[in-house]
Amino acid sequence: MDNRSNTIAGWVLGAGIVALGVTIVTGEMFHAERPEKMGYPVEGVTGVETGGGAEAEKPAAFYLASADPAKGAETFKKCTACHNADKGGPNLVGPNIYGIVDQPIGKHAAGFAYSPAISGKGGSWTWDNLFAWLKSPSSFATGTKMTFAGLSNPQDRANVIAFLNSKSDAPKPMPAAPAAAPAAGGAAAGGTTNAAAAAEAKQPPQGDKAKDQPILTENKATPGKNVKDMAAPSVDGRASQTKK
Numbered sequence: 001m002d003n004r005s006n007t008i009a010g011w012v013l014g015a016g017i018v019a020l021g022v023t024i025v026t027g028e029m030f031h032a033e034r035p036e037k038m039g040y041p042v043e044g045v046t047g048v049e050t051g052g053g054a055e056a057e058k059p060a061a062f063y064l065a066s067a068d069p070a071k072g073a074e075t076f077k078k079c080t081a082c083h084n085a086d087k088g089g090p091n092l093v094g095p096n097i098y099g100i101v102d103q104p105i106g107k108h109a110a111g112f113a114y115s116p117a118i119s120g121k122g123g124s125w126t127w128d129n130l131f132a133w134l135k136s137p138s139s140f141a142t143g144t145k146m147t148f149a150g151l152s153n154p155q156d157r158a159n160v161i162a163f164l165n166s167k168s169d170a171p172k173p174m175p176a177a178p179a180a181a182p183a184a185g186g187a188a189a190g191g192t193t194n195a196a197a198a199a200e201a202k203q204p205p206q207g208d209k210a211k212d213q214p215i216l217t218e219n220k221a222t223p224g225k226n227v228k229d230m231a232a233p234s235v236d237g238r239a240s241q242t243k244k
């Protein structure tokens with residue numbers, strides 16, 4: 001080999017080394033392992049339902065304060081396959097729930113065979129208990145006979161509770177909105193201001209507030225005719241959210 005071919009071989013070899021180097025370096029730069037956990041952690045956000053991407057829910061009073069019983073009557077169509085909410089109405093798959101607000105849990109409807117899950121639960125149907133029950137009956141009372149997935153949308157729940165409240169001889173005044181809009185997860189214990197606000201929110205407004213509350217006198221739900229609506233209660237949450 002003469003000098004000239006040695007030089008050429010040298011250049012070829014050099015070029016190869018440079019190319020290899022570039023490949024390694026760019027590989028380092030642009031190759032990223034898929035992280036085990038996708039997304040960025042957000043500090044200070046608690047109570048977020050994983051997977052759903054839903055916002056942290058506010059206390060029941062927040063939604064109840066602006067609840068619309070007429071909209072609740074619409075939502076109640078999801079319940080009419082199993083419930084009648086008229087005075088003196090029959091027990092169906094589920095008990096009659098006329099005047100259910102503030103009644104003892106699982107004792108209200110005469111002649112209805114409640115499951116022990118609910119008849120042994122204790123307490124009464126406060127706003128908060130109804131709110132939690134309708135979100136997920138099986139989480140509120142494990143083993144309940146109410147095979148209904150629940151209403152995932154908090155405003156739907158509040159509306160239906162307002163509707164149930166209207167189905168009563170003596171509708172209760174709806175809770176007032178929590179004083180200062182508490183930060184997300186405002187019911188968190190510890191923050192004294194939040195605790196005070198929450199306590200305040202639990203106080204039912206006194207006096208003639210009740211008169212301001214629109215009371216639905218006519219039952220727009222047609223019991224028994226909406227069995228079709230009930231076909232897939234488990235997709236309810238998604239359906240009612242996409243409807244909006």
Ligand code: HEC
Pocket residue numbers: 075076078079080081082083093094095097100104105106107108109113114115116117118119134143144145146147148151160230233
């Ligand atoms: C598939 C039938 C079914 C559907 C749908 C259903 N429920 Fe029920 N519900 C029941 C049964 C059964 C019980 C009794 C539970 C038990 O004994 O464990 C019950 C119990 C209740 C109670 C407690 C009553 C009491 O006397 O303590 C309330 C309140 C209630 N349901 C509200 C609703 C509302 C509001 C809806 C609609 C959003 C609904 N339910 C949808 C079957 C149903």
